Amino acid sequence: MPSPHNILVVGPSWVGDMVMAQSLFITLKQRLPDCHIDVLAPAWSLPLLARMPQVRQGIAMPLGHGQFGLGARFGLGRQLRGRYDQAIVLPNSWKSGLVPFFAGIPLRTGYLGELRWGLLNDARRLDKNQLTMTVQRFVALGLPAANEQPPTYPIPQLAISAEQRRQVSDKFRIDAGKKILALCPGAEYGPAKRWPAEHFAAVANAKIGEGWQVWLFGSDKDRPVADTIVNLTGGVCRNFAGETSLAEAVDLLSLADAVISNDSGLMHVAAALDKKIVAVYGSSDPGFTPPLNPAAHILTLKLECSPCFKRDCPFGHTRCLVDLRPEQVLAALEAER
Template identity: 40%
Template sequence: MKRALIVAPQWIGDAVMTEPLLRRLAARGEQLTVGALPWVAPVYRAMPQVADVIEFPFAHGGLQWRERWRMASQIRGRFDVSYICPNSLKSALLPFLAGIPTRVGYVGEARFGLLTQRLKNPAKGQRPPMVAFYSALSGETDVAADRPQLQLAAQEVDAALRALNLTRLGYHVFAPGAEYGDAKRWPAAHFAALAEQLDLPVVLLGSGKEATLCAAIADPVNVQRPGHCINLAGKTTLVQALGVISACKSTVSNDSGLMHVAAGFGVAQVAIFGSSSPLHTPPLNALAKVVWLKSDADYQPPLMCAPCFQRVCPLGHTRCLNDVLPSRVRALLA
């Protein structure tokens, strides 16, 4: 059996989108160990095909030679092949230093000599679907139809719901954050207006950095409907957040990591895209509904500036998100 080390991306959404790659590798008999940063590792523990997860002790930024040498010495001789998902130089260093014989990745960031099997990056300006981009590392063709799949043990889900006083299918989840920037975030006032229209309670999920954003949604709603919005931003572990999403009635989110988590669990969801594109990072889920004014025939005149892929709207109006009305999203949740 071929022993494989997967070097994982550093973002939750990208981690979810690597699942079809791992499923392909496992199906052909490879034993999978994933090396991931701690805040991403729980996603890989929700993939049954992963035999083990190694949490990398690396901080964000910098090569951190000493830590990489130490980790390389610990894993030397354990693996036959490594699939390197990120395109960075530092992500390819560990498999090289560990002497893993076969190292597969995309050419990029002066790491040509660190890889033994190299895939060409898309042409400049092209943004292919990311699931297919990762799945191609398997060397197999016909990867476009893959859909990420996540799975949590029932006892993990039940434990999360008990700890947070929630019941299965008894709430909606809003994930109003987006790490990349404001041009990917539907306005807080729109989220609040939507929450007021829903019969079931709304659970707000996000990181500690998004607690203020979630409070701006929850607080005005709770004035009119006490306890209707439950702000859990920064108050859950990632495992708990996964459990909450897996057992919800539906989710509403921006193009974010938690959007891909909801897709991986196959829950009903509405995903709102602004500066980014659902052609590049769609929620691959049969129950997903996407709102993107760029391709909306009912939105006139057409929004020609999207997708700009900018953190902040370069035109100053962010119409791609501001013009998506709460009533439109509410209709999609029906």
């Protein structure tokens, strides 16, 4: 195989999955120290990839999530011809295997997914009973097919420079004199993954009373719930939801002393920043997509009806989240790492 080994990874479309993909990148560099890793991914993810030292460059996918765009995929594949020895395709969709195929990359690795024989010439069958975690499934694709399963996986570690911290601090006029609690009250998947705003506010008020500052993070879609929390805390919290780029949110989170989050992309970011984190789980399974940091505190009530993996509670009560009290989160926050 040529050296250095040039690898194109077709990346996932979600923030949390992209953070977990760093475990694959680290594994590849451990196996092939001289390899170069490029990642084909949505444009929003490029700043995140830039904070992963294992990645040489991110290549923006010109199509949005769910778009087919055969002509665009063919054109991109032709542009990438002759540049790579291997492609590793993380999404399971048929269309995600087209660019490496059109690029003529000699070794194309991925799970069989949507019957991708031909598109992939190193097509592997996914045994969900052996590979129970998303990160295991990603890492296994960076290892020989005969490797013992499930594989061990390294912990993602985002690298934020002192200059990046200085720039974001200057831009947002950060007060470095008080401890910072970051709250991530959103979850893209749906309400059944979102701890109640009133509970977040109760935790925020408790920490504000101890002299902490509280910051809220999320996208434009999370602005309403973040605004609710701000109102319930008398306008004291600083609301960054919808006010930052992803890169700025990552760099700001690197300044936090502790993070409380739903099962969301920002939860995985906080874990990869080695923050003291309390992760609240409702409809999702912490065994499948946990924060990849052994020091993280995971809170879940393990009710008979959860995890249900639904966007909305099928019973209309969301007890898996409502019954998880602020006092429990505060106790986890105070526990030793």
